[in-house]
Amino acid sequence: MTEGLLPQLLQGFAQGRGMSLQPPEQVPGGIRYALARADGGIAAIFHVMPGTSDTGLLALLNGETDMAISLREASEAERRADLAASPDDPALIRRVRVIGLDALVPVVSPQNPLSALSLTQLADVFSGQIVNWRDLGGPDAPISLHLLRADFGLAQFFEDRMFAGQSDFVSSPAIIRHDSASALATAVVRDAYAIGITTQSARGGARSLPLAGSCGFSQSADANSVRAEDYPLTAPVLLYLAPRRLPQLVRDFLDWTETAAAERIVARAGFVNQTLTRTPVSLQGRRLANAVAAAGGEVSLTDLQRLVARLDGSERLSATFRFADGSVDLDAQSRAAVARLAAAIEQGVFDGQRLTFVGFSDGEGPAAVNLRLSLRRAESVLEAVRLAAEAADPDRVAFAVDAFGEAMPMACDDSDWGRAVNRRVEVWVDRAAP
Template identity: 45%
Template sequence: MNAFRAALCAALFLVCGPGCGPVPAAAQDVTLYSRDGTIEIGGTLLGYDGEFYRVETIYGEITVDGSGVLCEGVGCPNLDTFVAEVGISGSATMGRVLMPALLEAFAAREGYDIRREQVEESYVLYSLSDRRSGEDVARFHFHVTNTDEGFADLLADEADIVMSLREIRRDEARLASEAGLGDLESANRSRVVALDAMVPIVSPTNPVHEITVLQLAQVLAGRIDNWEKLGGPDAPITVRLRDSASGLAQAVEDRVLAPARLPLRVDVERHPDNLSLAEAVAGDLLSLGVASYSDIGNARALTIGGACDFSLRAERRTIKTEDYPLTAPMFLYLPARRLPKLAREFLRFTRSDPAQIVIRRAGFVDQAPEEIPLDMQGDRLANAVTVAGAGSPEAELYRLVRTLRPMARLSISYRFESGATRLDAQSRSNVQQLAREIEAGTYDNRTLVFVGFSDGQGPHEANQAIAERRAAAVMEAVRTAAETADFSRLEMSSDAFGEAMPMACDDTSWGRQTNRRVEVWLR
């Protein structure tokens, strides 16, 4: 039986694997014949994407190249009137503004007309049609709710793509794997389409202007419950967040509270969307909220500071480089399932230069690589001088400036999961992004230097060694991912400066994790 199945695969260009999904209710029996009539496959049609049939057979689930077979049976699709159907579910922040803007730009670029239909409050249908014939070629079904619902729809086979403002959680990844959707924690199963940030906000009349991440965690947990402890009036703090199923609110718990090992206070005021959250905070002197960078309304953002005089504001460049400590990647999660050709073309478009312009116009931070000269990084250098202690020799700061002065920093950073050597989800996406740029020849005749940094715990020699190993590991990951690159056209090397340029205070586990990073510099 195995030999026969192998023969079928060779003859019909079959691709078998997990992630094809459960059998839909409308599935019907079909028979696929090779064009010379020598081989036939019977089974239940699971789907057709315009190029490939997906069939449940006695040999298991297989995918067959439609160009090599003829289909017979009541379940066979009409090849002349095929319309690609794509389900996208999840974050309202992404689904109401960002993704529709990208889809409209894609349609315009490819010469399609696009229609929008508000089917239900949380369900929007976008139909793409051929301008000459007027016939639909694709329908994108947007279920615009929250990140939790997005992953639930994926598991229920009601979505093909999840929009998420947080990383997938372990239980969600486990359930997806059990459902045959592949390893959604792997690098090729998610991508960062844009960047947002979690920004602590207050009323414009509030006298407080700065907060540390630890203080923010303590406020969210109720350990700090009076503005006087933050330098404000003697009055209680009202905490406002998005609804509990929102990816932004969950990212706050994962990225701010969890590292401090603190629970969220029970009396948090919840809001269904970013606008109502920002309006409520702006109108209440005693409120503190955590909002999306793209939508703080009339509220005022607090600067993130530190006990070591570290200070950074949420700005486009600091978010793009991930120097701002609460950067929030906007993820698309893709199961191990073949999407229709037009959907794959749309996903490729989201990484293009025109798409980055759309992202910026929509109010989010794009992923287009930028080169930042050393003289435009005053805040970073000031923090380095201010924060550096006895453990970071002055000679190392001198070497850093002397080495990096003739170079420019690339707006891509790499950080690691807490307590692990594995890159975090955004950094894994960044590996693929930089690899694509190298393959495209963007950095031909240039030198890429991967520069490692560490936290300030322990002796300088040990920190330097760890930073060197991390820089070399990231460089090798990018080299491996750039499979079609001609490395004779550019140079790649690694260097490290230990704890010489911290981005946060080392007095918290979160701060130490932030400082453990690899940057890319260009010459």
């Protein structure tokens, strides 16, 4: 991460300011990047220390660094430690930026015939319960497992997401651990019977597998599904900040990371940027097919007709809002989406249009209760966006809320992850009524 995305962002920022990024210099403990002004003077020096999410967040909590890049959210223990050390400062959860998006993907050799895996199968493979490709519909051959080192944020993120709540989980002792994503990808490419977990941006020549559900839904880690967090293993690239006031140039850099120029660099670096995109209803056929397939029971034909009528003429915005596990709080990617959507509203991007915040739920419990819950979530997200867009002219954009409960699932409801994907608030855009 520090060797790829961050230097490219520093380079883009420097060029936009009429400065230059000098060649990196190896120094004890890391790499030195200097931003030079046109007259040759040094405007700023960034000392980048490669490490894991653990070491970066620990250095931040100990006051040893100004920023820490993490590929997982801070743990409850880390948040408590931050509060104890800085009780009068903004909480750690409020001192974080999302500078790009990635996704964890299962990868196999191009020679492997497997077409998709379910999250349940993936969990069984990496816990050692499935050890032969035959049990996944493949050849009669043992499965070779590959993960990054256990102290890497990506490995922690994977195990936390896949095995949340399973206190008795033990990973397979057969897992081969790697010091880098490139080494993992190379090992998988060379072994037709290997499977690994890495990021979409670092899969190299390995082939990523879509995630399928037992009910027939499947999801690939494409840019749209990652932006909307519809892909269940979306992994935001998080930049945590120290509680102290940072130098002005650093604050300018942080602001610049939210510009269109920075978003282009994020995409060129192989990550998914957070640009707000729109998907017309004509390109949402699979979602509508899912809604029809899930109908029956407590989702009636009338519910589907209302859904289709409401979708007609609307576009789905990529900003989608989901909630932290077991919480009513938005997750990190969704909090960043609130800020970006609010900024776009303030800039007049949606003048003369209507933004409808639409709540959806999973299928657990009575449909009427789920409908009420999804409506309340939509109302709470709209309120958060309105508060963030304090400089917006309220007469230039129309706002509305709606909810459809469990009427349009994005994933199977037979797993915690499927239910989490289905609990969401979408934003639909159409022309405001005259």
